[in-house]
Amino acid sequence: MPTASTPLLQTRLVHSGRHGPTVNAPVNRASTILFDTVAELTEAKAKRFDKGTTFYGRFGTPDVFAFEDAVSVLEGGTASLCVPSGLAACVLPLVAFLAPGDHLLVVDSVYEPARTSIEKFIARSGVDVTFYDPRIGAGIAELITPKTRMIYLESPGSLTFEVQDIPAITAVARERGILTMCDNTWATGVFHRPLDLGVDIVVQAATKYVVGHSDAVLGLLTVSDPALHRTLREAANWLGYNVSPDDVYLAARGLRSLSARLRQHHETGLALAHWLETRPGIARVIHPGLASSPDHALWKRDFSGASGLFAVLLDTEEADTAVRFVETLSIFAMGFSWGGYESLVLIGDPAHARSATEWPEKRILVRLHAGLEDAEDLKADLEGALKTAGLDRS
DSSP: OOOTTSOOHHHHHHHTTOOSSSSSOOOOOOSOOOOSSHHHHHHHHHTTTSTTOOSSGGGOOHHHHHHHHHHHHHHTOSEEEEESSHHHHHHHHHHHHOOTTOEEEEETTOOHHHHHHIIIIIGGGTOEEEEEOTTOGGGGGGGOOTTEEEEEEESSOTTTOOOOOHHHHHHHHHHTTOEEEEEOTTTHHHHOOGGGGTOSEEEEETTTTTTOSSOOOOEEEEESOHHHHHHHHHHHHHTTOOOOHHHHHHHHHHHHTHHHHHHHHHHHHHHHHHHHTTSTTEEEEEOTTSTTSTTHHHHHHHOSOOOSEEEEEESOOOHHHHHHHHHHOSSSEEOSOOOSSSOEEEEEOGGGGOSSSOOOOOSOEEEEEOOSSOHHHHHHHHHHHHHHTTOOOO
């Protein structure tokens, strides 16, 4: 049983990052920071990359530092960093730690905007990039070269939700002194702790579940090694990254209810996934929390829950049928992103964003995000759309 000295994560998230007399840290909208003496200014400049030093608005203010401390609690790290977006968080470690001539290994199921940034920008700067099968596990050792400097993981993968064997990959990486980073947006630190599995840098789009209300864009990075944190902070500054204090306020507020919201996303998402496995018109449900998933054992080993994001394969190869299905839905709205309180739907196509693996499915993939609505209402919405699209022929 937890004691007063060892509170569980939900309790810690409610109380972490509180450095003053108010429940929520006041918003600090600041560019210029004033100093009384030249000596104070000089000292602040010398320590500007140190955690918690107030020097200039771009380097952070007390409210940002308080939120970053709370994020470290979430992910089980020692230090965190806010950046302007989830994509910025994905790209920053690559810029910070890779140089021309280095070799980067990237999971083939990576978040597509990150893949595009890697192909269009990182590779163009002279970094050799190899995409690998998300189910490669310890076999990643065969892809490592003397110039491999970093391995990029994302678990589960975007759109197709493969769960990676993170401990097997990080064991290989640590033996060879290779840095690892992992996108943990799907589960957050509530349900998954990549740092505990040997990952060096955890990134996530706080835009999704941390903010939780689809009204702010923000990225997060968390590490256990203070030296990595300093390098990331320096790179963020030289790139000109800066976070809006108002967005940080929204994210800090969202963090307090994250555990409770994720439990609901977990329950509703799994309920829908199990139900959809029984519905005519659904060829397959892609969710690692289902026993039918080829990655279910890994998910049970490394995760303590699931988010509300998963996919289905409609029993059709006709694009018009899929369009009719998603456009008929009334509670599931159509739009990018996910992680807010609302349910969302998108038609996806993994085939065009793969190079190390093939996506052989011709049937149409639809990504679903189960929000905080009543599960029975969501089932009725999906049932009606299946019938209207002609997919449910029962």
